[in-house]
Amino acid sequence: MAQIIDLNRRRRKRRQTVYFTREDLNRLLSMFSRQVIANEWLDYTIDAEEGYAVFCVYRRAHESPLYKIFRLAPEDSANGAYLIMDRKGKASQTSDLQSALLDLARPVKAVWPPR
DSSP: OOOOOOSGGGOOOOOOBOOOOHHHHHHHHHHHHHHHHTTSOOEEEEEEEBTEEEEEEESSTTSOOSEEEEEEOGGGOSSOSEEEEESSSEEEEESOHHHHHHTTOOOOOOOSSOO
């Protein structure tokens, strides 16, 4: 005799897909454009997965990312909703994107004499 198995109870719980808000994207792209003008960054990617969204910035298109800026799902963000990682590892984690981006902003260098 055949045995009936309920497959519905075996489904794993799907995590919520996280996205950047319009305000987040405005801040990220504003920072990106300033860094492009300063000739520090060249390219970026955006990805949304289950549990996080990530904005990666690159010095050159074929290299690994300089920075990865994550927006974490609410259940994963005990220390903050935003996580910035550099090539070496974790750089900072905050609950506000603006304060996280202050860590990435480098002071403008004056070059004299002009070339």
